[in-house]
Amino acid sequence: MKNTFGSSVSVTVFGESHGAAIGAVLDGIAPGIPVDEDFIAHQMKLRQSVGVLSTARREADSVRIVSGVFGGRTTGTPITFIIENQDTRSKDYGELAYKARPGHADFSAQMKYHGFQDFRGGGHFSGRITAGIVAAGAVAISALRGKDIKIGTHILSCGGVYDRPFNDLNADTDRLSDMEFAVLDDDRAVKMQAAITAAKEDGDSVGGRLETAVTGVPAGVGEPWFDTLESVLAHALFSIPAVKGVEFGAGFAAADMLGSQCNDCFRNENNSVTAATNNNGGILGGITTGLPILFRTAVKPTPSIFKEQQTIDLNSLDNTTLQIKGRHDPAIVHRARVVADSVTALVLCDQLAMRFGTDWLKA
Amino acid sequence: MKNTFGSSVSVTVFGESHGAAIGAVLDGIAPGIPVDEDFIAHQMKLRQSVGVLSTARREADSVRIVSGVFGGRTTGTPITFIIENQDTRSKDYGELAYKARPGHADFSAQMKYHGFQDFRGGGHFSGRITAGIVAAGAVAISALRGKDIKIGTHILSCGGVYDRPFNDLNADTDRLSDMEFAVLDDDRAVKMQAAITAAKEDGDSVGGRLETAVTGVPAGVGEPWFDTLESVLAHALFSIPAVKGVEFGAGFAAADMLGSQCNDCFRNENNSVTAATNNNGGILGGITTGLPILFRTAVKPTPSIFKEQQTIDLNSLDNTTLQIKGRHDPAIVHRARVVADSVTALVLCDQLAMRFGTDWLKA
Amino acid sequence: MKNTFGSSVSVTVFGESHGAAIGAVLDGIAPGIPVDEDFIAHQMKLRQSVGVLSTARREADSVRIVSGVFGGRTTGTPITFIIENQDTRSKDYGELAYKARPGHADFSAQMKYHGFQDFRGGGHFSGRITAGIVAAGAVAISALRGKDIKIGTHILSCGGVYDRPFNDLNADTDRLSDMEFAVLDDDRAVKMQAAITAAKEDGDSVGGRLETAVTGVPAGVGEPWFDTLESVLAHALFSIPAVKGVEFGAGFAAADMLGSQCNDCFRNENNSVTAATNNNGGILGGITTGLPILFRTAVKPTPSIFKEQQTIDLNSLDNTTLQIKGRHDPAIVHRARVVADSVTALVLCDQLAMRFGTDWLKA
């Protein structure tokens, strides 16, 4: 479905970086959920990350809701979020119009759209399109909170610097949700930012890892085989630009474990089923066990760097070189954090609505 | 869609480990593709892995095709593969009937199906169900070969022992396809098997990593955002039991790279677009670049081990202990290899049919 | 999805008229629903209609369930129904192998499948494939009855002879369910059968209309716009071979009404919302009102007739003539009745599971 995801609750994104507007349509979310425009604006701001790390002075993205909300609550019909692009004047894109930027979708888009794609600023492939996902995700996050389901993501690593692991999931996830640079250990955050600054000063960029925990999802959600919760979450997470890996629980490290180390042995503690380890990330056979859902996402370094790079001409396919100019973030992992929360919330709303019916998320 | 995957080309799986039969329905594959029953049997045998590592004496799974093939070729209508279960006599499952095996889907299935699920041998969650996927995948692999698209997977690691990396992709993938224990370096294979044997003797099990390369897929295949080729491949790969991680190109290692290291700089060599590195795994913006598609999959250790484990009673949820008996593989990564090839082939057939039309794969 | 229908509850059909076997996979139906093999056999018998009208001596279709049922109840995982074809010996199909039978799919299938389709007896386009739908539908009908939802279909007209209209819906639908020739007025049934016999004696065939009523579906089921309940039911009903029209409530007659005649004025009678008329067939804005769902389906006359017909050669496309031999039903509307009930039940199970959750139909 290309730009639409989900079955009972679905989201559709549209727009190009330098087109008239971008946005999203969120369909199927239960009626009666309060829509808090301040919270949406807050999430948008986190995605933009207008703080110290980004020299680019950005105007705050303003989200206009044109349908699906009535009297401050969801109606149950499609909610449309429109974000006008501020800077759409035509300008000279110079060599970016015909040279494939390495690490970007320019060449693959050319092969798919035959030159008709809007190339400006990456067009439909721009990370800017995630703004619509974040707006829709904000409503999904609100709906889940009404059912005591909480999502928290921290920057597990950035530029090779690692954060401390999750500790008290409830306290950690609460705190992370409001952080622009979501790191659990402040000292590590300083070191990560130093790594970003160093890369930037060298005209280069860094990547990182996100780690996400979800608490409060009941056991018994997900499907066997082709719609395991891992399948569906991974599907959505790989939609985030620059994501190159997704792992659940122990993930790739599980490959080096013995079965006796990897198995999470169930325990009944105070009438609640739990386990001392969570190497399976709260999912067995594709279905939730009631333990926290836990996964990590790899984010590659920003492909826009200021060093001269070899590449090809999009039309002639001849070899050439490219020198990207202008302002670009030397890291995006901190901005991708709120996008990861958003797609996770959208997937869970969909799964819960399918499992328990379309009214289940109703406030 | 739970047990169905794909749009233009889709596969549906069914069955339980100890039910009457298991199988799959493959729909939408182009008409006219030769169906080689020997090749299907060969793939089935690779999945069963009746060699030295498996003490379990298994009878070869026999695949019966009851529809969709006429005169030795696909008709274009659903192909149904049925594999009768050999051993379905009722027996005493003892404590396995009511105790949740750690690392298995017993508990999550109980929460979803309320005790109505067929618990015997894991029921519908058994790895045995992959036999249907392998049968359908064999037809998909044949169809792709007709278009010079080749898939090769090796055991990148097992029990902590690593294989050599891919070298000459064409030679490597050709060779791997026929190997029961698909490792590129024979010495490493011996060491991996030693690790498996050691775990087995200790009543334990080991996991591993698979690495897959696909050559010959044209540039321009895949979709932006919610149906990136990474999204769709990861969706299918996480359907394979025991898979806990999927990464493309450099994957999680990309998170530690600088942009200048991670970007694959395009080069025109002999009128073919390529690059010296393939950190993006042949996919940018979710769409193929024409470089080989490259990904790795993490397989956790077999959850069935012979050490006593703590767990809960499925009905009372009381704490208890469990001692699994019988015969179980101390590793499954070598058997999962052909399953990874199969789901990859099914995803690619679907993507290619959507991109170029339902007749494109026709012989 | 070609041969798969439904989202939360889905059915996949497979098989060819003269292949090894036909059947269906029913996925997503709630766990715990009793599966009554006698009822399935009963429904199969109604579809076969081995009574006075069909000279063809048919062996009863025997349905084998190979998955998804455990201890006599649904497990919640895919239920596979397999019906072996009795007569699959190769024989000389003569001119049927290369001449397009008018009214059949021979020519359109040739254009789609390029000659690779199994032509014998219509292959995958044979009405015989509905046997799988009826088997799956029997489980769906049982599930709905557990929630007091009843479906009844009568032959509204056949060969130009009309049945009396529905009168007491509960009594009528109960009675219809067991009838092989489901007509409310016995005298009309005799006249219809006389029309069929007359056509048969002339080497010709007749068509008819089915009228279906569903009681007990709660208000608030269905979706606006692209998944109106009318859209989804019509989609499924047009899947039945020979159906050329579907109408809800007053249907085409509504086009000739005034608004003041067509509007169903709501009334509260004994704390139940109802109306004196049901011109909208229980659906407004695509969503149920709680009034009975009411629709009619047009079934064209059996295309296999014994008169010589003009047609073309499938390979050369040259003009030629065709003389069909053998045994064919001079009417199928009475056999299509149980198929209409079945697809209706499958659609409703899907809609109800999406609306109220996957456990709602659980016994």
Place this chain on the structure above:
Amino acid sequence: MKNTFGSSVSVTVFGESHGAAIGAVLDGIAPGIPVDEDFIAHQMKLRQSVGVLSTARREADSVRIVSGVFGGRTTGTPITFIIENQDTRSKDYGELAYKARPGHADFSAQMKYHGFQDFRGGGHFSGRITAGIVAAGAVAISALRGKDIKIGTHILSCGGVYDRPFNDLNADTDRLSDMEFAVLDDDRAVKMQAAITAAKEDGDSVGGRLETAVTGVPAGVGEPWFDTLESVLAHALFSIPAVKGVEFGAGFAAADMLGSQCNDCFRNENNSVTAATNNNGGILGGITTGLPILFRTAVKPTPSIFKEQQTIDLNSLDNTTLQIKGRHDPAIVHRARVVADSVTALVLCDQLAMRFGTDWLKA
């Protein structure tokens, strides 16, 4: 998918009658198709029908395209059409806020959305939402014309007055496309309009029938069983508000035919496969034969009438009466005509892209 339809080419609608804006997102249409804003405006005007029959003075709906078009051509990424609502000031809706209008979705929406729906002017169920479909449909119609596929719909009947049948399909469809009141025989148009006026003067309304022909679709398009072209077209047509019946070819009249009358006997005329009759509407086995696709759609009379009607209070469910005021069209069949063309075009673009690939419609 509720408000989204289609697979390879899909459309999503959003908005409420008196919300901020309505619109649609068209995804998957091939890149490079010219987007003619004048033609879109023309189609919008036909839908609004601001001519003699509608006393309501409407401002022309202005369509703003905010994504997916670059340099006057489709990019291949989602095209978003936004139509601002002109009159969204709050006003006193009086009894319409809490009384169920007969024939409208007020009551069924209340049962689904629990009072959170935007009730103003029918909210999301308003016929106004079809404006988004018409905008998207205009691009689809343009794309099809580029492949010589033409769609023509006439008002077959209105208020009991019938138009002449199709005669020369090419000439007829060309002429119909530009007509605001699309009737082939001008004298019948006058009589239909007299019937509308008579109903209007009596505070009542009339319904009608639409008949659509599509020429130029190649043979071999469509799928067996659950995605027959009839299934998919009917699915989309029943999404149009007020449609209560859909029939293909001879439709319900086929139920009264003999097989020898109903079968369309193939003939090769000048190397083209055709038939003297088209009782199957160009579709056999769900797949096109290459003959014109032919179907009819029943449109019920406008439910908004000015006579006092019985109904219930939406909150208390008590019996009450309702008197609708203001301006409402006494007929909508002539306005529904362009909507029928639009959904037909969207369905065909989707089917053709699935069959022949996503580039097939490219100019």
